[in-house]
Amino acid sequence: MYLHHVAAYLPEAVVTNAHFTRLNGLADEWIVERTGIQERRKAAPSENANTMAVAATRAVLAAAPAFAPGSVDLIVVGTYTPHDTIFTAAHAVQRDLGVNEIPTVSISSACSSLLNAVEIVEGYFAMGKATRAVVVVSEHNTAYNNEEDTMAGHLWGDGAAALLISKDRIGPDDLHIAQVITGGAAPVGKADEAVTLKPVEKGIVMPFGRDVFQQACLYMARVTQTLLDQHHLAAADLTYLIPHQANLRISKNVVKQLGLDPAQAVSNIERLGNTGCAGAAIGLAEIWDTLKAGNKIIITVFGGGYSYGAMLLEK
Known part of the structure; x- marks a missing residue:
């Protein structure tokens, strides 16, 4: 698609x-x-x-x-x-x-x-x-x-x-969605209480930010590497990595684990804060006009609960 x-x-x-x-x-x-x-x-x-x-x-x-x-x-x-x-x-x-x-x-x-x-x-x-x-x-x-x-x-x-x-290509500038991987990691760590939103209680709270940090770094790097391996790609083959925009330190940690050049990472958290599930998609919109034939992009995400995923896009 x-x-x-x-x-x-x-x-x-x-x-x-x-x-x-x-x-x-x-x-x-x-x-x-x-x-x-x-x-x-x-x-x-x-x-x-x-x-x-x-x-x-x-x-x-x-x-x-x-x-x-x-x-x-x-x-x-x-x-x-x-x-x-x-x-x-x-x-x-x-x-x-x-x-x-x-x-x-x-x-x-x-x-x-x-x-x-x-x-x-x-x-x-x-x-x-x-x-x-x-x-x-x-x-x-x-x-x-x-x-x-x-x-x-x-x-x-x-x-x-x-x-x-x-489902089918519409125009020459379409990105091929080569693969999507998602998963849940609810049995891991403090997934049941690390980040919660109970509208009738306190709203969004994050009492165990360290656990979120550790699991996000682990799973975002792991699922991205899985995509790279399955498509026989090296980190240097990526044009951009767009991580979930939760914390700049998480993004930098994932980039370091994967051996990427920091310039390959897309970031908007400095200007927008944590925009939840919209953050990575906003990042893709921000670089859309820079994409060229042959570019490869991976979006990698992690959410409270816990849940994670990665998607490979090819120009």
């Missing part, structure tokens, strides 16, 4: 580290040293996971006239920060497109939902139930985040991205 185009949507409001210094005394240098984050985006009061998903979908379709909205026969949206658990972000995208009676799926697999969504599309395509899909990842972290939480309150940002995926 093929990735025809990708586009992102980011809220306008920017929240710098100075906000958290005023709020709870966390120094800018302390936040940057531990996370790499300098600023993040925050959705407006009128925005939510549904509206951002719709905005990202409109943006990607506007940039890809060969992918007519009426040809969409599958919608899959990932988010762990829903605006509505019944009229989901997937339904909001479908309603905005005006395409009726097609499979419309919402999923949540924490920050790895992007690749789980792509894998769902792969299954629908294989069964002959769809040929053109819209995949959207949208996170409204600030709707759930407790900014006064000095452990994790400064990590989160809002944003969304949308991908157009087809």
